[in-house]
Amino acid sequence: MSIGSFMGFLLANSIYPLNTKRFNDVSTIIYAQNTPIHIFHSQDEKLRIHTTVEEVDPLYLKILLEREDKYFFSHPGINPFALLRAVYQRIQYGHVISGGSTISMQTARLLEPRPRKLISKFIECFRALQLEWHFSKKEILNIYMTLAPFGGNIEGVHAATMTYFQKSAKQLSPSEIALLVALVQSPTRLHPIHYPERAYLARNTLLAFMAKKHLIDEENFNIHTLADLPSSKNKFPREIPHLAWRLKKQYPNDIKIHTTIDLNLQKKIEFLLSRYQRSFPPQSNTAIFIVEHRKNKPVVYIASRDFYNENDHGFVDYICAFRSPGSTLKPFIFGLGFDLGVVKPESYLLDERRRFGAYYPRNFDKNIHGVVKAEEALALSLNIPVVDLLNRIGVMRFLSLLKEAGITPQLPRSFDSPSLAIALGGLGLSLEQLVSLYSALARDGKVMPISYLDTQISSTEHALFSEHAAQQVTTILKVDLENNRRFSLKTGTSYGYRDTWVIGYDQQYVIGIWTGIPDGSPMSPLLARDLVVPLFQKVVAVLPEKEMPSLQKFSSPTMVLKKSSQHISDQKNVHKTVPTLIFPVDDTIVELERQASQYKAIPLSVTGGKRPYTWLIDGKPLYIGTWKQKEFWMPEKNGYYTITLIDANGQTAKANIELSSNQQIADAS
Template structure:
């Protein structure tokens, strides 16, 4: 069948109509072909805007071509702005296809009869094309401009074209767009502009030199009022509205671009390079308030040579960062104001102890009332001390954590293992610890590692969220995590929260004004070695706030401490944000209960325990050891000689109880001359050799190298820890006796050069050996 019979046949009654239709079809076909071959894809380089959670512009950056060209959302184009602009620039904007033929004919007639160009016919769409592709004004370029305008109308909606116009319209200098002009001339967002201000801004692009805001305000006001009068005559607005606008003073001056939250702004601009608007979760009032608090607080510390501080505020429910203060003054070049203290890697001091204790709770190693020995201890050559250089003897776990004691923390870490703690911190995304993991040892719990304020604050937010670690949200586009990763159990965090809420602790600020207005929070402080960093991180149900105080130069300050330097600022911020929190406190989980324990050890009471107290424990997890703080000893009737079962006589003996003390505790009591009940010396006629309880050599360290000077050889100290039944020890060097001494007496020797064997035997025949290497220098 012929093709012509398959196609619908159109019959034209008029040859002219037929030719017109064919011409129109050819024109449309040609336009579509040209549109395909020469597509119009506007690419505008916008300035980067950082906004608060309510849309307020916090910070703005120049565009890549050094323009203040701030992207304007359609929602920011108010009906008043739209109505005024369209009436002035293009009243038929919503009706024409990009070009207005009637306006073009009118303009052509005027130009022909006057012999010069008296009026134009550019629509808003054509102006957008001209702003996107500026060219010399010729008839050929005008034709190209018209073609592009129709292209624009074909691919974009009217609202989008209007939005493009308002983003590109020039206002003199390097200011482009209504939003940039509104912020830099009036200091407000476009949606807050009055009719008088809108009118002033709509007429500036027509005469940018003669009506330049700030320098030509008188001329701008006259032109504004002329247009307002015209609007009134054309019944665009009510007469009373026009009169109010005319009476409004014109106060315009060139303002600086917004520069708030500079540290966060620079960070987000680097992370989101392609976004014209980055909507943060910052609450502008909280940000301003905390910035002021930090600045004033650091000013008061200047006399102590302390120059900086950083604060991070996280909303625990949404994990949104509501305040981000990287330093006391970003514009201070002398004290490192541009350093971001929230991401700076510093030593954490004791601020990692809570995660260690929570992990130990989960592993069933301790409970809050478990008794630990805070006495001098040698951990294979590592001998930590407490912050105040004092020791407390036997203390409970909660006392050790609340008072930030170092020896108990290192002992717990040794039992938990550094590998387990490092894995926890890796899980919490501690980046520097991830890199340092192979080199970290027991000292990490006392600050021997690197952390950031952001990492620590996020970790403590997990304690507030029942052990769930969630992602921090800096932007509103980041989704809220409904379920986080369980870092520690909710039972462990409950025990931890009870301890960190206590106020009878040394890291409570000594300043009465701060303690009088103490907020209901859990908090932990930290002071790095050399007093270079002071930390205080606190939380309640609503907020977690991290505070760092110090110098970015790393200079140590004798007066610097987490308790008296960082915590007052923490309390001040909590009092300002959430003093009487309506969120309540943490409820005890179903798997946490109370039980009676021995007050001396924190273990399950045995027959010896006559003093019992109540302690929290995690059912099925917490340790269930029977108390062994006393032990039975067979003695003679006068309790001057003890017997073992090997030498126990048939009669003339009694069974008594004596303290079962650890050798390290005995050594501490001996060194401090603290009286304690000792077991009687063992039967001297007993021939049995004891194999258990051999002396523990604490100095020198097994496998260590010692260097001594040839001219002035130094002595090496020998020391050990023994059971409380030992009266005398014997020291041997390379199997030769060099000294008999009391168990806790310090002995000094001049060792030979080379590999040296050092042995210690007690009066029960028990022996220990260590090997060292001595070299001369």
């Protein structure tokens, strides 16, 4: 090439730069455990998967180059001898006998499709020279193998092998390679599903060429000429669509996104939900979000029960949707109170009807419980004590805690400033945000952003609570589930029963479940007890158990899974013995003795059952989580009472008694 020609090429190259838009517009693939779970179309609606030399079978490359461009690695982009031969054959025979296009020229045509005219051939030659100037031979092959057409909207070798053979391009049989190399020459006319006879003949012709060139032996030739053609296209995966779309939007420049999802666990819980959701209210929806909290990596992401169900607004991602969290923030108000020294688990709080300015909270069960310990108030999910505690801590201080955790709640527009109502769900939070908060409790008070990418390095954690405060909350919330699994558990129901939440964690996982009707219609107040908590237990049963260091570092007793205002379901009893009250005895009169200005304490004694125990007087808690078989009760007055004991398995023993003083007996006589 003369200096003048070279300078002319450089000038033309700068005026008419290469257009690689089609090569850059490829399908995004979402992976879970190196398995494709969702493949998107390109912007021009092609299934075009980026393919490199390293990702294809070496024999495919040999056949491709031998058939299409044996001098690929030696020419500058065009092969003058091949072009002259093609022109001569066209003139002599009146039609194309052999093509003169190199791989580089074909690649140029794939980048910029044009009508097959003579002028187009000159443009392709120029573009081929540009490709050779800007890219290495290997890079040109990568572009070719990404854009090569294989019928319909399938482009690229990898897309073709997934569509027709349901496998990667790394290990292909001779018959599969022959079909691919033949198909790219005329993807419509030789389509193996639409025109199997033509495809069969073209494939076997190429197999004969391979045998002639000694690229396969005679035995392989005989075997693979009899191989079946693909009879249908394999569907590309469209799993976990909510997460897939979310990550594609979040990482628009990434064509391969590797998630932390445990695919086996995801499918098990999807199946579980599909079976269980039939029992839920019509038009309701459910989201389940599970995070392995040691590295804060999500392993299950079910954002609705059916992405494609428009009636249930299944396309909405309910893991990210803002809803009222009900009472699920109570552990964090108590945790902050423990941390600040405002209250301790054994501190006494007053549960009585009272106003906080214009705010008048009431308990879920509409009852009041008098003087209760802080740990009891949290375990029973009482409303009035937690509002009082938030009032003492300060609303803005609590919101600052959420901000430290990276949580930005949705505050009501109708209020000039946040109010105490946030303690009972008077703000908007997402399931993802709540699971992130609870993971901080599971991590001894240390918060860390949730990371969805398997390759992403976890951010540095920082303390949200002290380890002591986090462990105190964990202990209070701890319950015994079926199969001897121990979880710290909290339920929540929003105002009007529009949302139901169950969030729990153990040494490895944080599980969050939300159920509600998308338009905010009310549901049954018993939904949590009857359906959502049982669903939580079924999810726990699916989780793999691993030997982990125990979270239990304090001597505080494990709380019993109750049927009280936490509205949690009854458990299947796994009992060695049934608890029996030794004293008081059912249907008896117990004599009260005075000591100074008050009555003497009455012993409460039990045998059997599983510790720890909970004692109730007329349905109100007296002792929660006690390991003693004997406690004492100091009644304030005589009368009729029901004494109830609940053991750790939820088994109960009751005694209906009458308390009578000496004066009463004397008067009666």
